[in-house]
Amino acid sequence: MNERLIENNILIYPNPGTGRYTIDFMDQLVTGYLRVFNFQGSMLYQTRISGAEKLELSLSQFENGIYLVNIVTKKTNSTIRVIKTGGM
Numbered sequence: 897m898n899e900r901l902i903e904n905n906i907l908i909y910p911n912p913g914t915g916r917y918t919i920d921f922m923d924q925l926v927t928g929y930l931r932v933f934n935f936q937g938s939m940l941y942q943t944r945i946s947g948a949e950k951l952e953l954s955l956s957q958f959e960n961g962i963y964l965v966n967i968v969t970k971k972t973n974s975t976i977r978v979i980k981t982g983g984m
Contacts, residue, residue, distance in 0.1 A: 904974045906967060908953075912979035915956035919965070921949050928969035935962045945969075955980050 907920040919930070925947045932941040932955065940958060945951065945967070955963060960982060966975045 904972045906974055906976065908965060908976050908978060912981045914982045915954060915958075915980055917953045917955070917978060919951040919953055919967075923949060925949060926967075926969055928967060931966040931968075933964040933966065934958075935964070 905922045905924060907922060908917055909920070911917065926945050926949070927947055928945050930941075930943050930945055930951065930953070931939055932953070933939050940963070953965070955978070958980065960980050963978045963980060964975050965978050966973070968974075
């Protein structure tokens, strides 16, 4: 099963995936922050987004499981569940 999750004009794919994901802001230039949390709520990664239409996100260094990708901009605060199924 390969889903594309869209929330607030944010597309993350492939999902589930093996650790490498594309975050597509659907032709919008986005500035803000991206944070990744494990399912227990611990922040594992944070980066600033500066005028991006697309980003590549690697979760390859983390164990298989469910992660929450939180994207905060001036207009929105979106949290999208991402599933990592392999590829340590």
